[in-house]
Amino acid sequence: MQSSTMVRMRMVLNQRRNLPILLVGAVIAWIIVAYMLQSLPAGHTYDALTETEAAQLVNAEMEELFPGKCKIKNFDTLxxxxxxxxxxxxxxxxxxxxxxxxxxxxxxxxxxxxxxxxxxxxxxxxxxxxxxxxxxxxxxxxxxxxxxxxxxxxxxxxxxxxxxxxxxxxxxxxxxxxxxxxxxxxxxxxxxxxxxxxxxxxxxxxxxxxxxxxxxxxxxxxxxxxxxxxxxxxxxxxxxxxxxxxxxxxxxxxxxxxxxxxxxxxxxxxxxxxxxxxxxxxxxxxxxxxxxxxxxxxxxxxxxxxxxxxxxxxxxxxxxxxxxxxxxxxxxxxxxxxxxxxxxxxxxxxxxxxxxxxxxxxxxxxxxxxxxxxxxxxxxxxxxxxxxxxxxxxxxxxxxxxxxxxxxxxxxxxxxxxxxxxxxxVESSQKFQVVAFREVRWAAFVTSLLKGLGMGTGLMIAYVFYLLVLRQKKSPKSSTSAYDKV
CATH class of the missing domain: 3.90.550 (Spore Coat Polysaccharide Biosynthesis Protein SpsA; Chain A)
Structure with missing residues (x-):
């Protein structure tokens, strides 16, 4: 037997006039999380050169430094x-x-x-x-x-x-x-x-x-x-x-x-x-x-x-x-x-x-x-x-x-x-231990937290969509008069 709370929740979800409010709220929450993630500093990131671009850059530099000489394959490392x-x-x-x-x-x-x-x-x-x-x-x-x-x-x-x-x-x-x-x-x-x-x-x-x-x-x-x-x-x-x-x-x-x-x-x-x-x-x-x-x-x-x-x-x-x-x-x-x-x-x-x-x-x-x-x-x-x-x-x-x-x-x-x-x-047990400054650890924590909230919001939207659309299509239509008596 279902509790009165569960019954009332289903009544709310089945009322189509509440659907836009739920979806708009979820979208707003998603936008806020995305904005906060985007605004976090990421000084450690950069647009990495492809291997071809890096090789071309080194070759051009070698041509300038040593004209007429061959381009040493891994000169940037050597x-x-x-x-x-x-x-x-x-x-x-x-x-x-x-x-x-x-x-x-x-x-x-x-x-x-x-x-x-x-x-x-x-x-x-x-x-x-x-x-x-x-x-x-x-x-x-x-x-x-x-x-x-x-x-x-x-x-x-x-x-x-x-x-x-x-x-x-x-x-x-x-x-x-x-x-x-x-x-x-x-x-x-x-x-x-x-x-x-x-x-x-x-x-x-x-x-x-x-x-x-x-x-x-x-x-x-x-x-x-x-x-x-x-x-x-x-x-x-x-x-x-x-x-x-x-x-x-x-x-x-x-x-x-x-x-x-x-x-x-x-x-x-x-x-x-x-x-x-x-x-x-x-x-x-x-x-x-x-x-x-x-x-x-x-x-x-x-x-x-x-x-x-x-x-x-x-x-x-x-x-x-x-x-x-x-x-x-x-x-x-x-x-x-x-x-x-x-x-x-x-x-x-x-x-x-x-x-x-x-x-x-x-x-x-x-x-x-x-x-x-x-x-x-x-x-x-x-x-x-x-x-x-x-x-x-x-x-x-x-x-x-x-x-x-x-x-x-x-x-x-x-x-x-x-x-x-x-x-x-470095011992084998310490090889993968991460040591970072407090600011770096805090930024990593906030990033992980916001990503978790974003994932949670996305799952909530998917669940609401499932309840309001997919499940409703599968379930036979019935009168709500029985619920009105509760």
């Missing part, structure tokens, strides 16, 4: 690649003390660890002559901070190298071995998949195009020397560097068989982050054994060589990254300069040619082999004359200076307040 520098200020007392403790009196470090400002000038030269680059720069150090770097610039970040070491490798800290540090650069948070490592002693001397490092289909150009690496194991008389190269060759022969492999050119290295993940899987044991060397040693694995020939042997196919080994005539303009005590006149001649614009070199590497500070003075004089303009990454005049190391001078303990905390790796 121009935002990460740049990685490794740097040491060997004059820091705590650093020298740690070297002495772990390496003895002959491990204090020589000219290679002396700070004459190469890093600052390297970045100046890169920004000047590779102005197409728009990505971030990471400076990986043993807790040292260059006195000129602007830590507030969002495009540059100083990272303590110890933070990069995974748990299994932390037992070998501290380390002074570049072969070890280079193993874990790919673990920098926020690092692009394709990134470039530049030594702090590299100076760009002429405009350099992305075509120097990338192929037209967006692949990597693998720069190498003309000389081939021997397949014979190193002898006792061999030096540290060549011994590590020959040991790496032995490991690659075991994996891929004996093949012709060239020495790697002394130039910026273009790496794939995903490639290093595979390199660690394939050469896990020899890389782990390298961790045990506090300083560079003969048994070490040569990391650039491993990456280079992994890409050649299987990485390109596995990762879908094209590679190209150019002929020697396409790899001219790189110069390794040995700065020695007895070659100051030769250095001045090279430096004068670079300043005058008559030098054939586009990238030089200043390899420190001196003990006479007159050699350093010659280099500093050249760098300051050739690159006088500061980069955007340097402190402005009058800016507040910052500490030069993360270690307390009294105890050499780490002060964790100096550098920004190292980003935590």
């Amino acid at each position: 121009r935002r690649m990460s740049i990685v520098y490794t740097w040491v200020n060997g004059s820091q007392p705590c650093y020298r003390e740690m070297r002495m403790k772990h390496g003895g009196k002959h491990a204090v470090g020589g000219s290679r660890d002396r700070e004459i400002g190469e890093l600052k000038y390297s970045i100046r030269s890169f920004q000047k002559f590779a102005s197409w680059h728009q990505g971030p720069i990471f400076i990986v150090t043993p807790g040292h901070i260059p006195n000129w770097v602007d830590l507030n610039n969002p495009r540059i970040k100083v990272i303590n190298q110890d933070d990069l070491f995974p748990d299994y490798a932390k037992q070998f800290l501290p380390t002074f071995n570049t072969h070890v540090i280079e193993q874990f650069l790919y673990l920098i948070p926020g690092l692009s998949d394709i990134y470039m490592q530049i030594n702090d002693d590299y100076i760009f001397t002429k405009p350099i195009e992305p075509h120097e490092f990338f192929t037209c289909d967006g692949g990597i150009r693998l720069l190498h020397e003309n000389g081939l690496i021997s397949h014979k194991p190193p002898t006792e008389k061999k030096g540290i560097w060549i011994s590590s190269v020959l040991n790496t060759q032995q490991e690659m022969d075991l994996r891929w068989g004996q093949q012709d492999r060239h020495f790697i050119k002394h130039a910026p290295f273009v790496y794939s982050r995903r490639a290093f993940e595979r390199v660690h899987q394939i050469f896990d044991r020899p890389l782990y054994m390298t961790l045990k060397s506090k300083f560079r040693g003969k048994p070490d694995m040569n990391v650039p060589l491993l990456h280079h020939y992994y890409m050649v042997s299987q990485g390109s196919k596995e990762l879908g990254i094209p590679i190209y080994s150019p002929p020697q005539e396409e790899m001219q303009g790189y110069k390794l300069i040995l700065m020695q005590d007895d070659n100051i006149p030769e250095l001045k001649e090279i430096f004068d040619g670079i300043i005058a614009g008559t030098s054939p070199y586009k990238i030089i590497a200043l390899n420190d082999e001196y003990s006479d500070m007159k050699v350093a003075d010659t280099a500093i004089e050249f760098l300051s004359a050739f690159l006088p303009e500061p980069s955007e990454f340097e402190l402005k005049p009058g800016a507040q200076p910052h500490p030069l190391t993360i270690r307390k001078p009294e105890t050499c303990e780490i002060d964790e307040t100096i550098l920004a905390p190292f980003p935590r790796r």
Whole structure:
């Protein structure tokens, strides 16, 4: 038996004179909800370009920047690649003390660890002559901070190298071995998949195009020397560097068989982050054994060589990254300069040619082999004359200076307040967690609420339409006199 309330509701709905009022009210409610949704701010939205439009825009820009050169397929991504520098200020007392403790009196470090400002000038030269680059720069150090770097610039970040070491490798800290540090650069948070490592002693001397490092289909150009690496194991008389190269060759022969492999050119290295993940899987044991060397040693694995020939042997196919080994005539303009005590006149001649614009070199590497500070003075004089303009990454005049190391001078303990905390790796349970400002959360709540009200209003209109039209057509007509008696 129906209640009196339900009976009266049906009587109202069955009276056609109330139909326009109900429909008009529902439409007005719908219009109000739509207006409120439309009036909400949506600064985060934009009209996205189609893939074709985006490609056309990038191609037009490349044509303007590099006339006559091919259009690199994924140039818009590659121009935002990460740049990685490794740097040491060997004059820091705590650093020298740690070297002495772990390496003895002959491990204090020589000219290679002396700070004459190469890093600052390297970045100046890169920004000047590779102005197409728009990505971030990471400076990986043993807790040292260059006195000129602007830590507030969002495009540059100083990272303590110890933070990069995974748990299994932390037992070998501290380390002074570049072969070890280079193993874990790919673990920098926020690092692009394709990134470039530049030594702090590299100076760009002429405009350099992305075509120097990338192929037209967006692949990597693998720069190498003309000389081939021997397949014979190193002898006792061999030096540290060549011994590590020959040991790496032995490991690659075991994996891929004996093949012709060239020495790697002394130039910026273009790496794939995903490639290093595979390199660690394939050469896990020899890389782990390298961790045990506090300083560079003969048994070490040569990391650039491993990456280079992994890409050649299987990485390109596995990762879908094209590679190209150019002929020697396409790899001219790189110069390794040995700065020695007895070659100051030769250095001045090279430096004068670079300043005058008559030098054939586009990238030089200043390899420190001196003990006479007159050699350093010659280099500093050249760098300051050739690159006088500061980069955007340097402190402005009058800016507040910052500490030069993360270690307390009294105890050499780490002060964790100096550098920004190292980003935590995201756990799987947190991967999809949304963190937003209060205003953003409120806007999202209001939007969801209004959408819910709009959906509810629409369902109400549909239900009223069903009751008044569809259901009435199906139901047999009957007199309402029975209801009038209630």
